[in-house]
Amino acid sequence: MGERTGQRQTGYARRMTPFADLEPLPRQLRHPAVRDLAWALMSPPLLEDAACAQRHPLKGSAWADDPQALGSWLVSLDQAPGPLLAWLARLNSRRLGLYYESLWQFALHQAPGIELLAANLAIRDGGHTLGELDILLRDREGDHHLELAIKLYLGPPADDGQDPANWLGPGCHDRLGTKLAHLTGHQLTISGQPHSRTALAGLGIAEVEAQLWLGGYLFYPWPGHAEAPAGAHPAHLRGHWLHRRDWADYLAHCPPGRWQPLPRHGWLAPARVEAGSCWAAEQFDRWLQALDEVAPAQLLVRLEEYEDGAWQEAERVFLVADRWPHLPQG
Numbered sequence: 001m002g003e004r005t006g007q008r009q010t011g012y013a014r015r016m017t018p019f020a021d022l023e024p025l026p027r028q029l030r031h032p033a034v035r036d037l038a039w040a041l042m043s044p045p046l047l048e049d050a051a052c053a054q055r056h057p058l059k060g061s062a063w064a065d066d067p068q069a070l071g072s073w074l075v076s077l078d079q080a081p082g083p084l085l086a087w088l089a090r091l092n093s094r095r096l097g098l099y100y101e102s103l104w105q106f107a108l109h110q111a112p113g114i115e116l117l118a119a120n121l122a123i124r125d126g127g128h129t130l131g132e133l134d135i136l137l138r139d140r141e142g143d144h145h146l147e148l149a150i151k152l153y154l155g156p157p158a159d160d161g162q163d164p165a166n167w168l169g170p171g172c173h174d175r176l177g178t179k180l181a182h183l184t185g186h187q188l189t190i191s192g193q194p195h196s197r198t199a200l201a202g203l204g205i206a207e208v209e210a211q212l213w214l215g216g217y218l219f220y221p222w223p224g225h226a227e228a229p230a231g232a233h234p235a236h237l238r239g240h241w242l243h244r245r246d247w248a249d250y251l252a253h254c255p256p257g258r259w260q261p262l263p264r265h266g267w268l269a270p271a272r273v274e275a276g277s278c279w280a281a282e283q284f285d286r287w288l289q290a291l292d293e294v295a296p297a298q299l300l301v302r303l304e305e306y307e308d309g310a311w312q313e314a315e316r317v318f319l320v321a322d323r324w325p326h327l328p329q330g
Contacts, residue, residue, distance in 0.1 A: 016044065016045055016048065016054065016056060016233070017043075017044055017045075017056050018058065018059060018064040018067060019041060019042045019058075019064075019067050020042075021067055022038075022042050022067055022068075022070065023042060025038055025075075026038040026039045026042065026270065027270055027272070027312060029074065029078040030272065031077075032266070032269070032272070033081060033085060033088060034078040035268075035269040035272065036099075036268040037074070037077070037103045037106065037107060039268050039269035039270070040100060040103045040107070040150075040215065040268065041070070041104075041107055044233050044235045044236060044237065045213060045214050045215060046153075046214050046215065046217075046232065046233060046236050047214060047229075047231045047232060047233055047236075048231060048232065048233040049230075050180060050183075050184075050212055050231060051180065051231070052180075052183065052184045052210075052212055053188075053210065053212065054212050055144065055146065055209075055213065056213060057104060057107075057135065057146055057148070057213055058107070058108075058114070059139075059141070060139030060140045060141040060144075061111040061113045061114045061139060062111075062112035062113040063111055063112065063113075069112075073110070084106055087105075087106045088102055088103075088106075094265060096150060096265065096267060096268075097149065099265065099268075100268065101119070101120075101134060101135075104135070105135070108137060113139055114137055114138075114139050115137060115139070116135070116136075116137050117136040117137055117138055117143070117203045117204075118133065118135075118136040119134065119135055119136075120133075121133040121136060121199060123190055123193070123195055123199055124195070125195050130193070130195055131186065131190045132190075133145050133190060133191055133196075134146060134147045134148045134187075135147075136191075136200075136203060142207075142209065143205045143206075143207065143208045144208065144209050144210075145188075145191040145208045145209065145210045145211070146210075146211055146212070146213060147183060147187045147188055147210070147211075147213070148213050148215075149179070149183070149212070149213075149215070149216075150214075150216050150268070151174070151176070151179060151214065151215075151216040152169065152170060152267065153168060153169060153175075153176045153219065154168050154169070154219045154221070154297075154318060154320075155218060155219065155226035155228075155241075156168075156226055157221040157226065158224075160227070161227035161229060162227045162229060162230045163177065163229070163230070164176040164177035164180060164229045164230060167218070167229050170296070170297035170299075170318055170320070171296065171297070172325040183214075188210040188211075188212060189210070191210050192208075217236075217237045217238060217316070218237070218238050218239075219239045219240060219317075219318050220239070220241070221240070221242070222241065222242045222246065222250060222317075223242075223246065223249075239315060239316040239317055240317050240318075241297075241317065241318035241319075242317065242319060242320070243320055243321070243324065244319060244321060244322050245322050247319060255302075255304075255314070256304075257303055257314055258278055258279060258280070258284070258302070258303045258311060259279070259281075259284050259301070259302055259303070260273070260278070260279040260283075260284055260287075260300065260303070261287065261298050261299065261300055261301075262300070262316075264299075267299055270301075270312065271312070271313040271316075272310055272311070272312055272313070273310065273311045273312075274309075274310050274311075275305075275310060275311070278303060293322070294321050294323065295321060297319065297320045297321075298318070298319045298320075299316060299317075299318055300317045300318075300319055301313045301314075301315070301317075302315045
């Protein structure tokens with residue numbers, strides 16, 4: 001019944017992320033924020049070919065030479081997560097993208113061999129803001145401008161899945177093709193524009209390479225079939241999406257487990273739910289029956305019980321309204 005959320009990375013993944021051997025680690029950690037941090041650092045990118053340069057932010061760190069040192073740091077942080085929680089407390093937004101960026105900023109501050117020069121650096125022309133540079137860092141390979149993004153896209157049930165323009169965000173306001181065009185045509189070019197020179201010079205940067213790191217999940221239609229978008233990474237993380245009318249049929253084909261929705265801030269790492277917080281089937285049924293027929297897309301996870309008594313995510317599914325993506329605009 002589809003792919004499990006945690007899939008072992010292939011040789012392709014190892015060429016783009018230096019931490020493929022640590023792939024099981026996020027599931028072994030207990031604290032949600034530390035699991036999210038580990039997931040951000042270790043999960044494969046959505047795309048192998050994004051029509052622009054891609055680079056893992058930790059590629060030039062000492063951790064890339066000794067992944068087990070990163071693993072040990074994360075295990076220690078899981079036991080005493082105070083520094084990470086204090087860092088995240090600075091956030092005044094619940095936006096998933098800002099949370100993802102903040103996780104990366106924390107790691108880059110801690111990473112041996114990395115100097116984080118700036119984060120969210122505004123580039124201005126007089127009183128007009130042209131844009132922001134997500135990350136400016138220095139490592140053994142030089143100075144780098146990195147744009148970070150976390151995205152979840154749902155594939156087309158009928159149109160050409162290879163066309164990134166046909167992959168929609170769950171809220172229908174975002175398309176993979178549009179995002180890539182904005183990244184390559186605007187966000188990644190800002191650091192090379194004349195207005196950036198003064199800001200970069202103030203940080204001691206003469207030349208900078210602009211690169212992308214795009215994490216997330218791709219969700220494939222059920223029933224039906226969609227090809228992966230052009231350039232998709234062979235080891236990209238994936239799930240399914242389906243309309244409410246198809247839920248009973250989908251459930252009938254699923255392995256045993258318990259289902260429950262994930263809040264938006266829980267969309268990164270595979271979910272871990274302690275025994276006392278895991279929904280019974282009756283609780284999920286009541287929630288589903290009370291869900292408005294035009295409710296926003298809901299991210300659901302099927303959980304399986306592990307030996308330690310906790311329930312771990314086995315698969316994830318976006319459940320969308322029967323009229324999705326043609327929903328009334330609020």
